Amino acid sequence: MKNKKYLLLSFMLMGFNTNKQMIATNSNPKADKIWNQYEIYKEPTITNKFFKHKDVVKLIEKHTANGTFKNEILGYSVEGRSINHLTIGKGKIKVLLWSQMHGDESTATMALFDLFNFLSSKDENDGFRNYLLENLELHFVPMVNPDGAENWKRRNALGIDLNRDALALVSPESNILKNIGQQLKPQYGFNLHDQSTLYSVGHTKEPATISFLAPAYNYAQTENDVRKKAIQLIVSMNKNLQKYIPGKVAKYNDEHEPRAFGDNYQGWGISTILVESGGYKDDFEKQYMRKLNFYTLLQALETICDKSHEKEKIADYYAIKENSRFNYDLVVRNITLTKNDKNYKTNIGVNQEQISNADFSSFYFKGTITEIGDMRYNFGYEDVDANEMQFTAPKIKLMEQTQWEKMSLSDELKLVREGYLYVSFTDAKTPSGNIKNRLLNLTNEKIIQATTPQITKPANFILTKNDQAKFAVINGFWVDLSKENECIANTIGY
Secondary structure: OHHHHHHHHHHHHHHHHHHHHHHHOOOOOOHHHHHHOHHHHOOOOOOOOOOOHHHHHHHHHHHHOOOOOEEEEEEEOOOOOEEEEEEEOOOOEEEEEEEOOOOOOOHHHHHHHHHHHHHHOOOOOHHHHHHHHHHEEEEEEOOOOHHHHHOOOOOOOOOOOHHHOOOOOOOHHHHHHHHHHHHHOOOEEEEEEEOOOOOEEOOOOOEOOEEEEOOOOOOOOOOOHHHHHHHHHHHHHHHHHOOOOOOOEEEOOOOOOOOOHHHHHHHOOOEEEEEEEOOOOOOOOOHHHHHHHHHHHHHHHHHHHHOHHHHOOHHHHHOOOEEEOOEEEEEEEEEEEEEOOEEEEEEEEEEEEEEEOOOOOOEEEEEEEEEEOOOOOOEEEEEEEOOOOEEEOOEEEEEOHHHHHOOOHHHHHHHHHOOEEEEEEOOOOOOOEEEOOOOOEEOOOOOOOOOOOOOOOEOOEEEEEOOEEEEEEEOOEEEEOOOOOOOOOOEEEO
8 A cells, every 4th residue: 555655656746747847848838829829919000011110119119118128229220220139038048030131121020020029928828938038038130221121122221232241341230230149149040031022942833932041151061060050940940831831931042152141140150040031922011921930930939948959850951942933923824926927825924023102111013024935944823824815915095084084993894805905195194103993004105016925025915715805914913804893903104
């Protein structure tokens, strides 16, 4: 009986110790649970990717007012905007995350403010939150290039690419970023960027929605312990992202760039991970990619705490397919062109440039034909087979300005079915730029000269079958003419 009591007590103690260990290794709500609760933490004041430095400052003030985050101004940009450094956590592992060193790459900045909301909340996820903050000392520089963000451009006010200024250190922003890295000496660094939406995962049709890189600190691409930890962390991040974007994670090219901050941070002994947000169908404002950034960063922090990434295989990093630029916004395949009374079957690739409006607070699309010919190794976000369809050049409808202003969408659709994709005013000059809630473009020309597609020209043409208009490409958008009241994001005044 005494032995039975002893065994029972032993099992109880074992269970107690096991539970204690589970808490220590993070059995509390984890990143995957938070994924389903993301809307709770999403920063509501950021609704598109064009927010400015003043918006960031207001949000920083919100997070520092209650003392949850500490904030310091590291210095000022060329045009005098503050570059802020936020700190939270009391753990032994230091992690530094910086974003928007290219002013027009704001996806991760949005995600960081969502992450700030999570870290400063008090709710059912306190166990997980406390676990992170007791193990980590987190440092954030959420907008390295505020001048670029103000004018929605990649480079800073001096015209310098900050990510090629890690050695020359011409810009004040570059000096700030170098200094904080060398002063903090964090174990991990996250370099957060955006890349073109036209990158694919290797030679596949899948867009490179998220791409990773453990930058090489020398031309030999040596794998020391510092870089190995970054590589292993990326393997973990990739495995977890596959649950939400299967097949859409790529690896950036490992070629060493000695002027870049990621490569230098790696060389300074900081395990550095580059995260690039690319493309995802119809996610023009990158709001889904914002959620993916929030999740993958949260999961990475969890992994750093429990050190589970240190079991990952280096080979799995190199098995991730590299970024390749094979994608187009639209590919029209097997379309028939007629030239000199002869028919030719080919393919047309179209891309939609996002053009910032004058106040740099929104954008509009401008579709352009960017490829004609063999596209068997290319893919489109919209990829259509136009077999038995004939390329037909659009026509221009002449009318008075007031007549155009009174037209309904159904009136415009009727004209498109008749082969018209442009309107030219007979009594006024047509405006240029963005035109909303229309199907017809505007032009000051009176006749279309080209009868076949032309590289670099506007992506506006009709697809006919037996002389009947079936589909149209309007400002780069694919339009099914059998559908009523189908509208596109915008047309263009040329």
